[in-house]
Amino acid sequence: MSSLATASAEAGDGGVGGKDVAPQTGLAAGRALYAHAARARLLSARMTFLQHAGRVAFHAACIGEEVAIAATAMALREGDWFFPGHREWAGALVRGIPTATYAHQAFGTAVDVVKGHGAPDHPASRARHVVPASGLIGAHLVQAVGAAWAARMRKDDVVTLAMFGTAAAATGDFHNAVNFAGVFKAPCVLVSRASRLGAKKADLADRAAAYGVACASVDGGDGLAVLTLVREAVARAAAGKGATLVEVATERFTSLPDEWSAPELLSLGAAGADPLARLRAALERDGALDAAGHEALVAELRAEIDAAVAAAEGAARPPIASMFEDVYAELPAHLRAQAEEASS
């Protein structure tokens, strides 16, 4: 793990000043992170089973990476903007999109905010500043830089954060993003999940340095460390010190229990390998979570997910006319004719 202070100093901006650093993470933050990550774990497992059963067409599973994703999203402040990739949908939930809203989007129902236009795991919320993921890997990175740049122009105290899998670091959009972020000192944070399942190690620090952007890495198995580091990067951006590239080393579990409701779902792999179990152990050690509290939390999350999936699966599909909505702000004549044809 390289510290952001070191990386920041190397980038020549004098490091992160004490007043710019976000408050230390406390037990309350740890408990909140565990709840967000456990929800993501249970929901991703449920969605995986629904996909295998053909009940949803697609799911971008994040099992094993949800602690890192949730911690990253938690590091943003109220009013900051979140640009997830499709596998970081769990971050959108952390930013305030309800599980029920996520489920309606995944099933593309009549009450889906995006009207069934998008594949599962692409939720959107203007109010929460969650920009819907693109189907194109890396395309959102340069947009996050543009939005950050706009915030700086407007003199708003707003930071943007984009997440991506390390494979996206091979795209032209990644290089455009880091280049423009470096040139214009955009207040943004680009967070890479460096999954061992992903592409060959990308040496992002070298690339960031080439563009004059700070870079730091952190063990994605340590949720509180991710939260601390990304908060520092957000504070650094907010302080006008420019963009930071954060590498979070993660590992995705692809071998799941036979039932999504199995208790071992919350402690996968070898002892100490599961970031979620690791966080729970740390909280138990500190007295922030006990067995009864954990049981109650998991029961509550399972009920929330059950209700959300049942409501979404039982909901009507969007009316045909909705296909023609939002192509343009107003329906032009040719689309009005096609909408009538499709509905007849």
Next chain:
Amino acid sequence: MTVNESKTPHAPHASGAPRVMNMVQAINEALHLEMKRDERMIVLGEDVGRVGGVFRVTQGLWDEFGDDRVIDTPLSEGGILGTAIGMALYGLVPVPEVQFADFIFPGYDQIVSELAKMRWRSGGEYSAKMVVRTPVGGGIRGGLYHSQSPESLFIHVAGLKVVCPSNPHDAKGLLLAAIRDPDPVLFFEPKRIYRAARGEVPEGDYVVPLSKAKVVREVDAADAGRAAVTILAWGAMLYEAIAAADKAAEQGIQCEIVDLRTLWPVDIDTIVASVKKTGRVIVVHEAPKTCGFGAELIALINEKCFLSLEAPPVRVTGFDTPFPYTLEMDYLPLAHRILPAITETARY
């Protein structure tokens, strides 16, 4: 070169004399006006600031509005358009310039996959309204990478609007309308007539509404019974259509000429009304013939007024080759190629 057939009423100049401008000046004036009116508007692109753009269309903006609103970017269309989308999501009104339409393709993915679909994929939660300005077309000895007309590649993409003015009055009014439009607009500026097309331009604020074509030469109803032909054109080729129509008139053939102005969504009602009157139609465009916008226009005409046609619709276009350097005047659908199409169609 002036559009002296324009029936648009012009506001008098402060001194009472008409203000005559070229396209570059008119577009520049529109950018100035809107940047003053709307503090959210910014201009970005390669050399748009200090230099004022490769064709000097943004000249003076940097002096007036500064680094924050007139931004010289790195040379990367994907970066320019991608960051502009982020700015638009945030609430600014970016007007990026792509130095030549030929260079737009490194940013094509951001336009097609992101800009065009942002409103739709977010269910209306977000939009990315902006105007992408870019010079288009041949006839300036630009060779194959400074001459192309890629409009149909954008018309085909749901969610985009496409505009191509032919004269200074329309360029100013259409640009102001495009910047205020809630949807993303590709604003193609015909570079061959940037300085050659001159005309009266009203002072101050006015818009030319999008999706309204203009009949720049009308066939009298009394003449419509005789051989008359509708010509659909836009941008620099409008003047070729006018020149060919002048020659055809010497042979007793009347032409009704429609300047589409907005290519998409197209003003099909004006087109159909004209074709119903003349029964004959020619589409002129610089872009290659196959799957060019002419193909769509003729399909629409067939769908909407097939029984009014007296002759097969005709396309006079660029050829299905890359744009040539030496032989560009043989490639372009100039008046000498339009005239035979008029006479053959009229005598069909």
